[in-house]
Amino acid sequence: MAPDPAHHLQEIYDSLFSTYGPQHWWPAKSRFEVILGAILTQNTNWKNVERAIANLREADLLKYENLREVPSQRLAELVRPSGYFNIKAERLHAFCRFLQREYKGNLRKMFREKTEDLREKLLSVKGIGPETADSILLYAAKRPVFVVDAYTRRVLSRHGLCRETASYEEIQALFMENLDGDVQMFNEYHALFVQVGKLHCTPKPRCAECPLSDVG
């Protein structure tokens, strides 16, 4: 690990923010929509997720009361553009069942949970893993947790800030223990990683114009 990870992580953030500016995440009109998007975007291009969400909006299914009632097969057809549509339809319904079972379908009640408790419960839902759970916590519940994704891992390992095989929790701790991060910063930081990842930190690196080329 780098001698001063806190300094490097702050330097990376400053560099990305000054280059790309605020990213205005999460693009959604409600907290429930954020949650659905977090599930639908798993290993999938956001453009495809937008199509799926547009279908759900068209069908008036961006509200819990309607989503939970729609037949799985119809739901799968609507979210088809996001890929893995059978699995994702099941995962959306799994979340609905969870919301009903634990909070009687009341999202506000869910958001009253303590962060650690809610994270643990979300992880118990089949189809919600660490990144999806943390995306929900950060972007829907507005808790100061850092979301780690494939880009985060790639950027960090290429700059020598973590091992390529570092675990999710390991990388997350790197940020949460070294940064004086609040909700807003973690929000931007994750989104900025996605941005630089799309443009430069691709599987085949495009480092030439990368704002991080002289960092780390």
Added chain:
DNA sequence: GGCCAGGACACCA
């Protein structure tokens, strides 16, 4: 036509 995208899970050793 192959590679990749804002992962998670089952199964195996």
Added chain:
DNA sequence: TGGTGTCATGGC
């Protein structure tokens, strides 16, 4: 714990 196969659409 760690590695591998599976799920699938759409852009480039």
